[in-house]
Amino acid sequence: MKKVVTFGEIMLRLSPNGFLRFSQANSFDVVYGGGESNVAVSLANYGVPVDFVTRLPQNDIGECAMMEMRKRGVNCENIIWGGDRLGIYFLETGAVNRGSKVVYDRAHSAMAEIKPGMVDWKKAFEGADWFHWTGITPAISQGAADACLEALKVASEMGLTISTDLNYRQKLWKYGGDREKIMTELTAYCDIILGNEEDAEKHFGIKPEGLDITTQGEHVKGEAFLSVCDQMLKKFPRAKKVITTLRGSISASHNSWAGVLYDGKTLYESPQYQITDIVDRVGGGDSFMGGLIYGLLKYDGDDQQALNFAVAASCLKHTIKGDANLVTIAEVEKLMGGDSSGRVAR
Numbered sequence: 001m002k003k004v005v006t007f008g009e010i011m012l013r014l015s016p017n018g019f020l021r022f023s024q025a026n027s028f029d030v031v032y033g034g035g036e037s038n039v040a041v042s043l044a045n046y047g048v049p050v051d052f053v054t055r056l057p058q059n060d061i062g063e064c065a066m067m068e069m070r071k072r073g074v075n076c077e078n079i080i081w082g083g084d085r086l087g088i089y090f091l092e093t094g095a096v097n098r099g100s101k102v103v104y105d106r107a108h109s110a111m112a113e114i115k116p117g118m119v120d121w122k123k124a125f126e127g128a129d130w131f132h133w134t135g136i137t138p139a140i141s142q143g144a145a146d147a148c149l150e151a152l153k154v155a156s157e158m159g160l161t162i163s164t165d166l167n168y169r170q171k172l173w174k175y176g177g178d179r180e181k182i183m184t185e186l187t188a189y190c191d192i193i194l195g196n197e198e199d200a201e202k203h204f205g206i207k208p209e210g211l212d213i214t215t216q217g218e219h220v221k222g223e224a225f226l227s228v229c230d231q232m233l234k235k236f237p238r239a240k241k242v243i244t245t246l247r248g249s250i251s252a253s254h255n256s257w258a259g260v261l262y263d264g265k266t267l268y269e270s271p272q273y274q275i276t277d278i279v280d281r282v283g284g285g286d287s288f289m290g291g292l293i294y295g296l297l298k299y300d301g302d303d304q305q306a307l308n309f310a311v312a313a314s315c316l317k318h319t320i321k322g323d324a325n326l327v328t329i330a331e332v333e334k335l336m337g338g339d340s341s342g343r344v345a346r
Helices: 035-045 060-071 136-140 142-157 179-187 197-204 222-235 284-298 303-317 329-336
Strands: 003-007 011-015 029-033 050-053 088-092 101-105 128-134 161-165 192-194 241-249 255-262 267-269 273-275
Touching: 003 035, 003 142, 011 060, 029 035, 029 060, 035 050, 035 060, 035 128, 035 136, 035 284, 128 136, 128 142, 128 284, 136 142, 136 179, 142 161, 142 179, 161 284, 179 197, 192 284, 197 222, 222 241, 222 255, 222 267, 241 284, 241 303, 255 303, 267 303, 273 303, 284 303, 303 329
Parallel strands: 003 050, 003 128, 011 088, 128 161, 161 192, 192 241
Antiparallel strands: 011 029, 088 101, 241 255, 255 267, 255 273
């Protein structure tokens, strides 16, 4: 497989132990992660050559973030250095009927202060076949949005397949940028678009017809999103596939999980999994995206198999503490084959 390049911010994640609330915490667990870095780690686990591009501060914390990526087999040669701090986010893990909470502390981070011209994109894309970005990056700052557009133009000129996870984040988008205009221009370059119903509505005003997702519980039906997929393909004619995850939130600890993929003709729907004891749902969408990119590369021409791999991979991510999905291809294929027993491997 040729190289995949991802671009975005990696952060320091600080979270109270277990299910403690912020006000109960006397210490925090440390994890490094972010939307695009999590995708890169998934792909590296599956044996795909992958390069993560970001901007890090030249200090011990920035070095730690880079070492975490290198440890997972991700190439970091095109990371650029500068700025004063690494972005931080605090995570309080919810349980049962209490949802998780995220508090961002990423203003004036090294990545937030990135500008066009800082990354040599032609060099970064040498030998690459695929470029992935998410809607989180343009939400950080105007400079990050401009750098993302610069990357997309070069990737498009060089003939790379381009994918995005729309990833709407209400707590970002604070710098005054025109969200719909920015996201429309960036997404127009994409061949593969992943987004749920909230992403489509908040970024583009596209809604599923006759569906209120907050009332769906575990009974989320893929057909309900056909109208969203259809509207997305009409808005973005370059796109070849639109994909959405189907998360039914019975509680913070119990979700149903599935996905659909639409290529303009056929709506593919995955099996549905019941995740009854969630360990960590942060990074669930990133693990789906990593599995999807791998699946589309591995099972070229078999969109059903690619979708099934992505859903099974991200189902397993919910059992893993931290941002990144640390599962193997064999573990994913075992679940795809119907073995969800969780028996000890001896």
